[in-house]
Amino acid sequence: MDFDLSDEQKMLKRTVRDFAEKEIKPTRAEFDEKAEYPIEILRRLGDMGIMGMAIPPEYGGSGADVISYAIAVEELSKIDPSVAVAVSVHNSLGCDPIVKFGTEEQKKKWLPGLASGKKIGCFCLTEPDAGSDAAAVKGTARLDGDEYIINARKQFITNAAGADLSLVFVMTDKEKGYKGISGFLVPTDAPGFSRGKKEKKMGIHASVTMEMNYEDCRIPKENLLGEEGDGFKIALWALDAGRIGVAAQAVGIAQGALNEAVAYSKERIQFGKPISSFQAIQWMIADMATEIDAARFLVYRAAYVKDKGGRFSKEAAMAKLKASDVAVNVSRDAVQIFGGYGYMREYPVERYYRDAKITEIYEGTSEIQRMVISRALLR
Amino acid sequence: MNILVCMKQVPDTAIAIRLDAEQKSIDRSEITYVVNPFDEYAIEAGLQLKEKYGGEVTLVTMGPDRADEALRTGLAMGADKGVHISDPALEGSDTLVTAKVLAAAIKGLPYDIVLCGKVATDDNTGQVGPALAELLGIPHISGATTLEVDDDAKKATATREVEGGFMRMEVPIPAVITAEKDLNAPRYPSLPGIMKAKTKPVDKKDVASLGMDPSSVGLAGSKIQPMGMSLPPVREAGRIIEGEAEEAAKELARLLRAEVKIL
Ligand SMILES: Cc1cc2nc3c(=O)[nH]c(=O)nc-3n(C[C@H](O)[C@H](O)[C@H](O)COP(=O)(O)OP(=O)(O)OC[C@H]3O[C@@H](n4cnc5c(N)ncnc54)[C@H](O)[C@@H]3O)c2cc1C
Ligand SMILES: Cc1cc2nc3c(=O)[nH]c(=O)nc-3n(C[C@H](O)[C@H](O)[C@H](O)COP(=O)(O)OP(=O)(O)OC[C@H]3O[C@@H](n4cnc5c(N)ncnc54)[C@H](O)[C@@H]3O)c2cc1C
Numbered sequence: 001m002d003f004d005l006s007d008e009q010k011m012l013k014r015t016v017r018d019f020a021e022k023e024i025k026p027t028r029a030e031f032d033e034k035a036e037y038p039i040e041i042l043r044r045l046g047d048m049g050i051m052g053m054a055i056p057p058e059y060g061g062s063g064a065d066v067i068s069y070a071i072a073v074e075e076l077s078k079i080d081p082s083v084a085v086a087v088s089v090h091n092s093l094g095c096d097p098i099v100k101f102g103t104e105e106q107k108k109k110w111l112p113g114l115a116s117g118k119k120i121g122c123f124c125l126t127e128p129d130a131g132s133d134a135a136a137v138k139g140t141a142r143l144d145g146d147e148y149i150i151n152a153r154k155q156f157i158t159n160a161a162g163a164d165l166s167l168v169f170v171m172t173d174k175e176k177g178y179k180g181i182s183g184f185l186v187p188t189d190a191p192g193f194s195r196g197k198k199e200k201k202m203g204i205h206a207s208v209t210m211e212m213n214y215e216d217c218r219i220p221k222e223n224l225l226g227e228e229g230d231g232f233k234i235a236l237w238a239l240d241a242g243r244i245g246v247a248a249q250a251v252g253i254a255q256g257a258l259n260e261a262v263a264y265s266k267e268r269i270q271f272g273k274p275i276s277s278f279q280a281i282q283w284m285i286a287d288m289a290t291e292i293d294a295a296r297f298l299v300y301r302a303a304y305v306k307d308k309g310g311r312f313s314k315e316a317a318m319a320k321l322k323a324s325d326v327a328v329n330v331s332r333d334a335v336q337i338f339g340g341y342g343y344m345r346e347y348p349v350e351r352y353y354r355d356a357k358i359t360e361i362y363e364g365t366s367e368i369q370r371m372v373i374s375r376a377l378l379r
Numbered sequence: 380m381n382i383l384v385c386m387k388q389v390p391d392t393a394i395a396i397r398l399d400a401e402q403k404s405i406d407r408s409e410i411t412y413v414v415n416p417f418d419e420y421a422i423e424a425g426l427q428l429k430e431k432y433g434g435e436v437t438l439v440t441m442g443p444d445r446a447d448e449a450l451r452t453g454l455a456m457g458a459d460k461g462v463h464i465s466d467p468a469l470e471g472s473d474t475l476v477t478a479k480v481l482a483a484a485i486k487g488l489p490y491d492i493v494l495c496g497k498v499a500t501d502d503n504t505g506q507v508g509p510a511l512a513e514l515l516g517i518p519h520i521s522g523a524t525t526l527e528v529d530d531d532a533k534k535a536t537a538t539r540e541v542e543g544g545f546m547r548m549e550v551p552i553p554a555v556i557t558a559e560k561d562l563n564a565p566r567y568p569s570l571p572g573i574m575k576a577k578t579k580p581v582d583k584k585d586v587a588s589l590g591m592d593p594s595s596v597g598l599a600g601s602k603i604q605p606m607g608m609s610l611p612p613v614r615e616a617g618r619i620i621e622g623e624a625e626e627a628a629k630e631l632a633r634l635l636r637a638e639v640k641i642l
Contacts, residue, residue, distance in 0.1 A: 007448075011455060011573045019567050049570030062570040072570075 009068055016072045019048065020079035028080045031206040032351055035198075037161040038083055038206055039120075045076075045087060046117015053091050055099055059111035066241075066303035070248040074296070077252025078259070081355040082206035084252055088245030089158045090114070094121020097167060097183070097238045101226040106185065110165060122163040123242075124154035124212055125235050132368050135178035135232060139170035139214065146221050148184060150192070150214040158362070160195060160210035163188050167238075168214065169231045181231035185223040192217030203354030240313045241306065242363045243320040247299045250323035250359040254292045257327075257334035257352040261285065265337055281337060288330045295323040314376035321369040324359035331356040380434035380530050381489045382425040384458065385481055385511065386418035388442050388449035389501040402607050405501075414449045417496025419456075419565040420558035424526055425494050426457045427563065432530045435459040437488065441469060441480050447581065455568035455576040462488070466585040471598025474502075478510035480596060483589040485515065492535065495557040497522045505557075512555035519555035520548050524562055528552065 005013065024041060031038050045051055053069045055061020069091060077084035095114050098106055113119035130136040139152025152170045157163075166186045173180035186193060196211025226234055262285060265276035275281050302315035331352040335342035342349045360366045390396065390410045397406040414422075425436040436458040440446050443465060450461040462484055469480065485493065493515070495508035505521070512519030523537035524545070536549045537556055568576070586593050594600060620627045620634075636642045 007451070007577065008573050011448075011452065011568065011576070012570060015455075015568050015573065047569065048567050049572075053570065057571065062574065064570055064574070068570070 005067070005071070009071055012064075012068055013071050013075055015048070016050070016075035017078070019045075020076055020083075024076070024080045024083055028082075028206070029345075029348070029351070031080075031082065033205070033345075035200075035205040035208060037208040038080075038086070039162045041083055042086055042090070042120065042162065043117050045083075046115075049115075050087060051090055051117035052095060052111070052115025054096055055111050055115045059099075059107055060115035061095075061099075061111065062115075066244060066306045067300055070244055070299050070303045073245050073248035074252040074255065074299075077249040078256035080206065081249055081253050081256075081352075082204045084249045085204060085207045085246070085358075086120075086159055086162075088242065088249055089123060090121050092242035092245045093123030093238050094159070094163075094165065094167065096241055097225060097234050098185070100237065101183075101230070101234050103222075105222065106225070110185065114165065119164040120159055120162040121165045121167065122157055122159035122212075123238065124152075124157050124166050124168040126156050127153060128155055132365060134169075134235060135181065137169060137171060137181060139168070140174075141170045141172050141182060141184060143172075143221060144218075147218045148221055148224065150184060150186065150217040150219065152214045153196075154212045154214075155196075156199065156209055156362075157212050158207055158209055160212050161198070161208035163212075166193075166212060167225065168212075169235050170214075172228045172231075176229065178232040179229050181235070182228045183225040183231040183234045184219060185225055186214065186217065186219050190217050190219050202357060203351070204358055239363050240316050243316040243369075244299060244302050244306065244312075246359055246363045247295070247302070247316070247319035247323040250320070250327035250356070251292060251296045251299055253327040253352050253356050253359065254288070254295065254323070254330035257331040257349055257356075258285070258288045258292060260347075260349050260352070261288070261334040261337040264341075268339075275337070284333050284337060288333055291326045291330060295319070295326040298322050314373055317364070317369040317372040320359070320363070321366055321373065324356075324366060327356040327359050328353075380428060380432040380491045380528075382428050382434060382436045383439055383485060383488065383490045383493045384418070384421050384425045384436060384453070385439050385493065385495045385507070386422065386449060386453055387415045387440060387496070387499045387501075387507075388412045388446040389415045389499055392416075392500055396610070398608055398610060402609065403605055404608065412445060412449065414452050415496050415499045415501075417498055417500070417558055417560065418453075419496075420560060420562040421494040421496050421556075422453050422456055422458060423563045423565040424556075424558055426566070428492070428528055429457075429459075432528075434491075437462065437490075439481060439484055440464065441472075441477060441484075450581060451576045452568060454579045454581075455572040456566055457572060458579075460579055461581040462584060463581050464584045464589070466587075466593075466596075468586050468593040468597045471601060472596055473601035473603040474504050474506040475510055475603075476596050476601050478507050478514055480586075480589065480591065481507070481511050482514035483591055484584055485511075490553055491530065492528060492552050493517075493555045495555060497557045497559050508555050508557035515553075515555070517553050517555060518550040519557070520550055521557045522559040523556050524559045526556055526558075526562060 049062040052061030053064045057063045141148045141150045168184050172182040192215045194213050199209045268275045298319040302319040305312040305315050334349040341347050391413045399406045438453045438458050438461040441464040498505035520537045525538040528535045539546045
């Protein structure tokens, strides 16, 4: 067993860290305050091969391993969790399903643009009445000659603001329940598509979340991903992989918050000493660091199993369950170490705390992760 | 166009430096290393010249085994190959010896231009580039903030910052140009670049293969011998003067006069 990253993974980690420190950190508070989608940063990450990490080189991607993906997402998240989730959703939910389930024509048509970051992808499953129970989607698609006509109202969609392509899950056959769900590649310039309201959120403000509406939206029938009825399978596969990304995002949030807390605790003087000299603070920091390592190893393990081609649903769910819990706890403790300053927007830990909570919710709530894990154990 | 870039691996400036027990060198045990930031501008300039004129960018470094990591970073940015001069005998080389070693390696290579950083952020002499030009018998421009190369007319034009303004200079090529930080915005290595970097050729050289005598390099061959190193004095904690602005200003003036004695 080898706990060392490869030379390439180490260089990637340094490179993404460097980019995040120099290019994202100076403006992250402003993007958060204005709830502005960081499209220019995503384009630049595209130039660096970070927007098509798992896409094979013949379609313009980097052809990288899953551990590298987790490393990149963590490093981005340490500085800005909003950028991290935009990258994670684009890669895992926007690109990878096309790599895995797309036809040769679909891959040639969509992947090069997505890999370069000049086109952004998003994933549209959730509806007002279908969240955890994704099989309850009400949106529909029906074949009309050579075209499908889609009617759906999708909500809480990450990357909606910048998306050029949406992967939409709707019913093609209601009689069949979840086996009647199909996935479609719908470009956002298709007739009948429109963006809805922009949500006001607790955190990850710069990851603009919107409604996406499809009203008699027409697309060529070639845009069906896989076969009719494959949609639910595709969505679950994508979410399993996406959970590794969200877990890596959560580890990044926790690590970013810890780094701030460690630095601050050495500078802040109370009772004539740096607060880092108080055992209460030392123990908090020790626990934070230990929890983060535990979470990170679960993320790497899930990524490792996926890289090896094994079943990784349980491992990904465990990684996300643990890492999101750690993100919330560690960012809360980081605020505590900052005291009153930690509650102020001027200091970065307030944002980490707000940003952390979402990792327990999207791409399957913590309750859903526990269902996935226990099902694998009780099978 | 054959472009050579001399690059040095240096301690990351974000890391706090400690001295070793003898106070003659820095303690390298906990240091992380990076490409000398000025050399990143040199590499970027090289890559831009290659994009314009074609050809190859070759990186040259002298340094211990770990300097391979710096070379790979440059290769990941897009350079084509590397030359790594590494030999225990080189330890303790002064700037002139460093330049002689680099010149010995470069003489065997085809080149139209040699790019260096203006200065290495660790030892901070800025001597290697100019010394190298002298040893190669070619002109040099140091601290270039702009660079245009005309491969047909075989000349290079660069801007340097001088007191109160700018100076434009032209030299025939081949020439050595050292890069100032405004020269360009160095690209970040791309992920495909990182994955390719390992397979790019790096030519390993030692003192013998450069045809040099071991006694002419390293500490033995150097005219300058380091006497000692010291850290800057620790800054004392600042003091905040409380109270109303007027009172506080008076107190400040008093302190500047009575204690700091600068008024
Ligand atoms: C910022 C943000 C971005 C998002 N991005 C996307 C996106 O890009 N694409 C997309 O399709 N969706 C996206 N979502 C939607 C997200 O995946 C859902 O919000 C999430 O799956 C939960 O669904 P829900 O909100 O309907 O909650 P509900 O399903 O209504 O859950 C409410 C509560 O009940 C619990 N619960 C539900 N069922 C069970 C059960 N069987 N047993 C135990 N407890 C249960 C849940 O865990 C939760 O605590 C996003 C959401 C947010 C907030
Ligand atoms: C272990 C150790 C021991 C040393 N001992 C001595 C000593 O005994 N006496 C002494 O005088 N100095 C010593 N030095 C300093 C060493 O000689 C200088 O680092 C070297 O000469 C370069 O000088 P500089 O760093 O000031 O580079 P600068 O002249 O500031 O660098 C300018 C540019 O020259 C190029 N360049 C510089 N160095 C290299 C290199 N190694 N490979 C490729 N390109 C390069 C780069 O393009 C760089 O941007 C020692 C250094 C080390 C690491």
